Amino acid sequence: MLASKAIEQLWFRRRADGAFAARPGAEPNIEATAWAAIALAGAGEQAARLEPSLNWLAARQLEDGRLPLEPELADVIWPTPLAMLAWSAAGSHPDRVARAAEFLLRHTGRHWKRKPEEPVAHDTSIRGWPWVLGTHSWIVPTALAVLALRRAGRGEHPRVAESDALLLDRRLPAGGWNYGNTVVFGQTLRPMADTTGAALAALAGLTSRDKVAASIHYLEGAVKRVRTPLSLGWGLIGLTAWNARPAAAADWIEESLRAPERTAPYETASLAVLLIAALAPRQPLGIPGG
């Protein structure tokens, strides 16, 4: 099976200190290390073997709980929920998870009451999470934070319910999500598979199926066409969370893994997301679906 070869590829990218390179030969980062750890935990790897990676992530956590992209880029907080998901998937570092959860719950994206003359249609007052502190809330960082908080047992927090509202508000009229805008200057924007998959995964179990039926329908069509690992991986994770995993999913994953890596090897994070979709046909991120 190609997935087992991909797992070997992932291990090959791990350095002696436990960190995973962003791609072969590149420097490591939190995103690659966290996603690789989640995928390998999903593949049944022993926690002890993952421990160096989980500890490497722990060493990057600041006192207030955040894991910034780099220590000197403290406002770039989006990697924080990824580390939470990695620790949770391996059942380790509960104190670190709790501290990161508290950080997320203390912070929001920039939000404001929308003025009538503003050209965007979404409700800018709903709080979610940003990529970078001080900026607006967007789909992927909000979805990741919701997934991480739910996995950490904080799914009942009002901020999770508010994020549910944010994600539903940012749905495109015909279904699906893009990075987080819906209608600008009266024109409807287009959905994307990866962001739709992330939003659907976050919403599974939080909202009713009829509210996301059009988005599921969009994604079912999109995953038939995309073979890049990030979009296919997130697309299948989102559909699986709603018990809508296509019968051909395994074939598409194999196709993606077999595809010539035309311009560069797959990024570690993207490869890991695809593996998560491949190896966990139920509850890929450990969260009960809808």
Added chain:
Amino acid sequence: MSAPAGANQLNPSRRNFLALLGAGSAAGLGAGWWYHGPHEGGLTAQVFIGRAERYDAPLGDLLERALRELGWGAEGIRGRRVLLKPNLVEPNRAHSHINTHPLVVRAAAETFLRLGAASVTVAEGAGHVRDSLLVLEESGLAEVLAEDRIPFVDLNTDSLFRVPNRGGFTKLDSLVLPASLRQADLIVSMPKLKTHHWTGVTLSMKNLFGLMPGQVYGWPKNVFHQEGIHPSILDIAASVPVHLAIVDGIVGMEGDGPILGTPRHAGVLVVGPNLAAVDATCARLMGVNPRKVAYLAFASGRLGPIRESHIAQRGEDWRTLWQPFELIDSIPAQRGIRLAA
């Protein structure tokens, strides 16, 4: 002639764009009040316009002629590592006018290699989507790069380094850049000729947003939207040495660009070493007054000339080729920027 070490010139006086904008509004001054004046600090630049009706035209020959007429002989290119930065915003196979056409990228790559470049790399940090491979696939560029064995770097996730913000138009003290920029000798901005709903037009300077890593600034490069798009364009252009612009104006976009506008055939490639001058010329080709586009007006005399009299025209005359791209009056950035007939 050797390529200039950095095309970006800047008046060293540090100004805050927003503060000046506020002061201008308070004084009741109209659009263009911040324009640097008739002398533009003595700056001049050359811009080449070449006619190309179709993407299957001999674009490489046209680009080679452009470089020759601009004084960029093989001696300025031989042995250089070239980084081509196209405009790839969103994956959408059905709307090819969103992204720089792959055959223009191919023509540029082949031209630089033919003139002796040590290497050519294509690099982009797509603005709206984390999945750069998907943008490459859907734009048709992946196939071209694979056939030509041209490497691609995702600038959104590259290694990082920091440079001082030489513009000072935003509050940012420094800019964090992808390491691939440091490994290139010649950086070429390759935008599409488009109107834009936040900035009026999007050309070689706005295209530099795609140099900025999404992992640091978010998608859609949130930090710069927060800081203000016009001042951010100026800061990036002032801080990152970009050596040449090649604008894909064969089929551009009018109306609600940069994504949802409609295709507009313009039949041109526009080339030049000074990005402000190239963008001003492209604006004229679209029937837009560059002095009414905030970032261009502010670039005047600081990052380059935008006055027609300070731009030495090579190739075709813009006056014979210009056409009024559709502007939407309900979009503030496109209101009142039309070039007077």
